[in-house]
Amino acid sequence: MQGSSYYIPAGAMATALAFKVPSLVRSWRDPLMWAVCALLAMAGLVFFFAAPPTISKVNRLTGVTNFSAPLVYALLSGFSGACLVLLVNWRGGPPERTRRVSRRWIAGYSVHIVALVLLFLLGDAPVERLRDLDTYYANTPYIREMIVLYLTGVTVAGVTMNVLCWRWALQVHGWLRIGLLIIMLGYSFNTAYAIVKFAAVFARWAGGDWDGLSTDLAPVLASVGAQVSAVGFCLPLVCQRVADTWHTWADYRHLGPLWRELRKAVPGHPRAGRVLWWSSAELSLTRRESDIHDGLLALHPYFDHQERARAYAAAEGAGCRPGQSQAVADAAMVTAAVRARLADPEGRMMDSAAGGVASSDADGPRDLMRISAVLREAPDTTAAPGPTAVPGSDRR
Known part of the structure; x- marks a missing residue:
C-alpha cells in the first residue's frame, strides 16, 4: 500500500x-x-x-x-x-x-x-x-x-x-x-x-x-x-x-390542519408557526405546538361544551373508540369556537370572559394529533365521522 x-x-x-x-x-x-x-x-x-x-x-x-x-x-x-x-x-x-x-x-x-x-x-x-x-x-x-x-x-x-x-x-x-x-x-x-x-x-x-x-x-x-x-x-x-x-417533521405536518384552523380565529400573528429553513425539526415542532396551545387559550371563551357533548355522542353512535370519540368531540368544539370567534370580530365575548378560566386545558389534556387528524379527514366536524375518519395513532 x-x-x-x-x-x-x-x-x-x-x-x-x-x-x-x-x-x-x-x-x-x-x-x-x-x-x-x-x-x-x-x-x-x-x-x-x-x-x-x-x-x-x-x-x-x-x-x-x-x-x-x-x-x-x-x-x-x-x-x-x-x-x-x-x-x-x-x-x-x-x-x-x-x-x-x-x-x-x-x-x-x-x-x-x-x-x-x-x-x-x-x-x-x-x-x-x-x-x-x-x-x-x-x-x-x-x-x-x-x-x-x-x-x-x-x-x-x-x-x-x-x-x-x-x-x-x-x-x-x-x-x-x-x-x-x-x-x-x-x-x-x-x-x-x-x-x-x-x-x-x-x-x-x-x-x-x-x-x-x-x-x-x-x-x-x-x-x-x-x-x-x-x-x-x-x-x-x-x-x-x-x-x-x-x-418529528411528520408530527409537525400532522398538526398542520389544527394549526391552520386556529389561525383563522387568531389573525394577529401572520408569521406564527412559520420557521426558517435552517431551524431544527424539534424547534419547528415546539413552535407549532406552542402556537396551537396559544390558539386554544384564545378560543377558550368560545368553547361550547354542549356542542362537544353532541359530537361525542354522535361519534360513539358511529362506532368510534373512546379516544377517537373524544378527538372528534374536541375537533367539533374547536371548529364551532373558530366560527363563533369569526362571528365576534370585536371580541366582546373575550372581554366578558376576561376574568374567567385562564387555561384552555381546564377540562384536561387534549390529544392534539388526533384532533388535527379529524380536521384533516373530516373537515366538517359538525357531522360525526365513521371509525376510519380518525387514525388510531397513539403517538401523542
Missing part, C-alpha cells in the same frame, strides 16, 4: 470527526459522544501515522530510528480500546457499571501502551524499516516481545468485540442489529490482520519467509476492517437520528 492508501481513509475519518465536533460541543458531558469522537480520532491517527511517508518523516523529526513503530502500535492499541469503550457506552445499562467497565478497558489498554513503549526502549532497532518492521525484527529481543504484545492487544479487542456484538445482536432488531453485524464483519478483518501478522512472525521464528503476508496483505485487511467497523458504529446512530427527525 502506498501513502495515498493510508491518507484517504485517514481523511475520511477526519471528515467524519469534523461533522461530530458540533455535537460534541453541545453534548460534551455525554460519554457516548466522547467515545464516538475518540474512535474516529484514533482511527484517523492510526492511518495517518502508519503511512510510510509519515513514518519516515516522524523518524527524521525525532532523530530516533523506528520511533514510529511504538507510536503506531500505541495508536492501534488506543483504537482497539476506544472501540471497546464505545461499545460499552453504546449498549448502556446502569451508569455506574458502564463507567466501571469503561475505566477498566481504558486502564488495561493504557498499561498495554506503556508496556509497548518500555519494550521498544529496552530493545535495539538500528535499521529503519518503513513497511516490514514486524518481520525484520521478529527475532530481536524486546522488539520481538513488543510486536507480539501489540498483536495480542489487537486480537483480544477483535475477539471481544465480536463476542459482545453477537450477544447484543441477538437481543435487538432493526438498524442496531445491522450495525452490530457490520461491526462484527469489520472486526473479522481486524482479527484476520492479526492472524496474518502472527503467521509472518511465526514463519520468521521457524526460519521461513512469509513476509508478504505482513507487508502486503495485512495493511489491506486493517484498512478495510477499520472503515467497515466505523460504518457499523455510525450507521445506527445516523439512521436513528434521521428516523427521529423524520418522525
Whole structure:
C-alpha cells in the first residue's frame, strides 16, 4: 500500500470527526459522544501515522530510528480500546457499571501502551524499516516481545468485540442489529490482520519467509476492517437520528390542519408557526405546538361544551373508540369556537370572559394529533365521522 492508501481513509475519518465536533460541543458531558469522537480520532491517527511517508518523516523529526513503530502500535492499541469503550457506552445499562467497565478497558489498554513503549526502549532497532518492521525484527529481543504484545492487544479487542456484538445482536432488531453485524464483519478483518501478522512472525521464528503476508496483505485487511467497523458504529446512530427527525417533521405536518384552523380565529400573528429553513425539526415542532396551545387559550371563551357533548355522542353512535370519540368531540368544539370567534370580530365575548378560566386545558389534556387528524379527514366536524375518519395513532 502506498501513502495515498493510508491518507484517504485517514481523511475520511477526519471528515467524519469534523461533522461530530458540533455535537460534541453541545453534548460534551455525554460519554457516548466522547467515545464516538475518540474512535474516529484514533482511527484517523492510526492511518495517518502508519503511512510510510509519515513514518519516515516522524523518524527524521525525532532523530530516533523506528520511533514510529511504538507510536503506531500505541495508536492501534488506543483504537482497539476506544472501540471497546464505545461499545460499552453504546449498549448502556446502569451508569455506574458502564463507567466501571469503561475505566477498566481504558486502564488495561493504557498499561498495554506503556508496556509497548518500555519494550521498544529496552530493545535495539538500528535499521529503519518503513513497511516490514514486524518481520525484520521478529527475532530481536524486546522488539520481538513488543510486536507480539501489540498483536495480542489487537486480537483480544477483535475477539471481544465480536463476542459482545453477537450477544447484543441477538437481543435487538432493526438498524442496531445491522450495525452490530457490520461491526462484527469489520472486526473479522481486524482479527484476520492479526492472524496474518502472527503467521509472518511465526514463519520468521521457524526460519521461513512469509513476509508478504505482513507487508502486503495485512495493511489491506486493517484498512478495510477499520472503515467497515466505523460504518457499523455510525450507521445506527445516523439512521436513528434521521428516523427521529423524520418522525418529528411528520408530527409537525400532522398538526398542520389544527394549526391552520386556529389561525383563522387568531389573525394577529401572520408569521406564527412559520420557521426558517435552517431551524431544527424539534424547534419547528415546539413552535407549532406552542402556537396551537396559544390558539386554544384564545378560543377558550368560545368553547361550547354542549356542542362537544353532541359530537361525542354522535361519534360513539358511529362506532368510534373512546379516544377517537373524544378527538372528534374536541375537533367539533374547536371548529364551532373558530366560527363563533369569526362571528365576534370585536371580541366582546373575550372581554366578558376576561376574568374567567385562564387555561384552555381546564377540562384536561387534549390529544392534539388526533384532533388535527379529524380536521384533516373530516373537515366538517359538525357531522360525526365513521371509525376510519380518525387514525388510531397513539403517538401523542
